[in-house]
Structure formats: C-alpha cells, structure tokens
Amino acid sequence: MHLVLAICDTHGFMPGLFGVGPALLLLGFMAVAQTVQTESAANVSTAAPSSEVLHYRVEWRLIHAGNAKLTWSASHSSGTPGWQANLDLESVGLVSRLYKVDDHYSTNLDDHLCTLSLLLRAREGSRNHETMVTFDHERKKASYLERDLVKKTPAQLQEIDIPACVHDVIGGLYLLRTLRLEVGQSTQIPVSDGKKSILARVEAQEREVVQTRAGTYKTVRYEAFLFNDVLYRRRGRLFVWLTDDSRKLPVQARIRLPFYIGTVTLELEKEEKA
Numbered sequence: 001m002h003l004v005l006a007i008c009d010t011h012g013f014m015p016g017l018f019g020v021g022p023a024l025l026l027l028g029f030m031a032v033a034q035t036v037q038t039e040s041a042a043n044v045s046t047a048a049p050s051s052e053v054l055h056y057r058v059e060w061r062l063i064h065a066g067n068a069k070l071t072w073s074a075s076h077s078s079g080t081p082g083w084q085a086n087l088d089l090e091s092v093g094l095v096s097r098l099y100k101v102d103d104h105y106s107t108n109l110d111d112h113l114c115t116l117s118l119l120l121r122a123r124e125g126s127r128n129h130e131t132m133v134t135f136d137h138e139r140k141k142a143s144y145l146e147r148d149l150v151k152k153t154p155a156q157l158q159e160i161d162i163p164a165c166v167h168d169v170i171g172g173l174y175l176l177r178t179l180r181l182e183v184g185q186s187t188q189i190p191v192s193d194g195k196k197s198i199l200a201r202v203e204a205q206e207r208e209v210v211q212t213r214a215g216t217y218k219t220v221r222y223e224a225f226l227f228n229d230v231l232y233r234r235r236g237r238l239f240v241w242l243t244d245d246s247r248k249l250p251v252q253a254r255i256r257l258p259f260y261i262g263t264v265t266l267e268l269e270k271e272e273k274a
Helices: 095-098 169-177
Strands: 051-060 063-075 082-091 103-110 116-125 127-136 139-148 156-161 186-192 195-214 213-225 237-243 250-256 262-271
Touching: 063 095, 063 103, 063 169, 063 195, 082 095, 082 169, 103 169, 169 186, 169 237, 195 250, 195 262
Parallel strands: none
Antiparallel strands: 051 063, 051 262, 063 082, 082 103, 103 116, 116 127, 127 139, 139 156, 186 195, 195 213, 213 237, 237 250, 250 262
C-alpha cells in the first residue's frame, strides 16, 4: 500500500499514508480463485465489472484530508484481455498545507486479476518518487525499481520470489469482489508490493449498515491482516466494507493506526460511468 499514510510527517506518518497501499485502498490481498485457500469454500460468484469510476473522501481525525479517484476498465494490451486500474490521491485543505500529497498509482492485470505491472508516481511533501514493479509469473519473480526524482540518487533495484499468481492492492480488492466469502469465513491470499511477498489472511467478519455521502448500504465488513509485521511493520488494522449484494461495491475502507497517528477512513462519495 503506498497511498494512504502520508498526511503530515510531523505526526510520524510514513511516506504514503495517503496510500497505505491504495489501502486501501484498499487492500493488498487476494489470490486467483483456484489458488485461494479457505477455511470454508469461497467460490467465485461474479465477474469483475467491465468499467467503473469511484470517488472517495478521505478523512483523518474528523478532518477532510483528501480525495481519491479509482478508475477500473477492461484492457486488451498486446491483444491479450485483462484489466487496468488507476488510483489518484490528493490531499486537501489544512492537510495539504502541512504536507502536500499528489499520488498516482496504476496497475495492469491479466484476466485472472493476477498483477502484471504497477507504477506509482508519488509527490509527498518535498519527496518525488517513482516506483515500478514488474511481475514475471513464468519466472515467479517480481522486479522492483524505485527512483528519487529530486535527489537523483541511484535507483533502488530489487528482485524477489513470488507465486505463479500474486496480487497488488487494487487487484486484490477486485478479486475479493468476485468471491463468495460468507460471514465467519476466512481465506489466505498471496500479496506482493514488489519488496515483499506474503500470504495475507482476510476475514469476513460482520454484516453492518454503512452510511456515506453516496447513500446508505447494507454491507459485509472484511479485515485484511497486512500490518503488525506482516506486509507492513507498522502496527495497525485494515478494514473494508463491501455491499452485501452481487456488486460487492467497496463503499468504505478504514485504517486504524496507533493513537498518536489516528484513523484514516475512505468513504464512497459518488460513482460515475467510466
């Protein structure tokens, strides 16, 4: 997650809190259906939407801290069917004056939602970084390249082992929307950010009614266990609320961090046609 934790480094935020991984956004967690391991069967129930544009409001300590826009569409790169997603995140108001954030994250996935590549361009305070990750599923390797566009220091290069199919945050979110994971069930999913590859546990916990500026929704709350030295060393908890229907629309996500940092919430503000 690179986009939901950088609100104000004077409060101890890691670069990119406004992107604990598009945490959100929104999640770094899911494996393709045939590789998912569940305590109870979690079968594919629906296909990913052909296209959609979702707008989120980001709140931190009851402050409107930023806006996020998630765009999803089918793609046919090199004649091969697949998916493309973009997440744009920017700080606003007081937070923007303290610590300006302008992040752009894009990912390409195959037709099974396995991640092929991702690109993050992050302007956070005085930082300006570009990160590229390529996932070679045949070699089972992920290649990570990060450049500091301000200091012009040598690029960080890294290669790690990955499973035959692995997911970034966005691909994981959309895969979760295709699974039939009932309340009380859990699953383990291969997740990678290019620097680390893990099996992440995801639980379907409770049915809840969630009210956002876009409306009131009946939802299921899920928790992804990515913090506490799993994918991220920072202590915290990550929740996402999907509508309790065939769409499984992500209407809210929340990252609970230690009290001296606080809680970051992304809530659906509106959806539009792509």
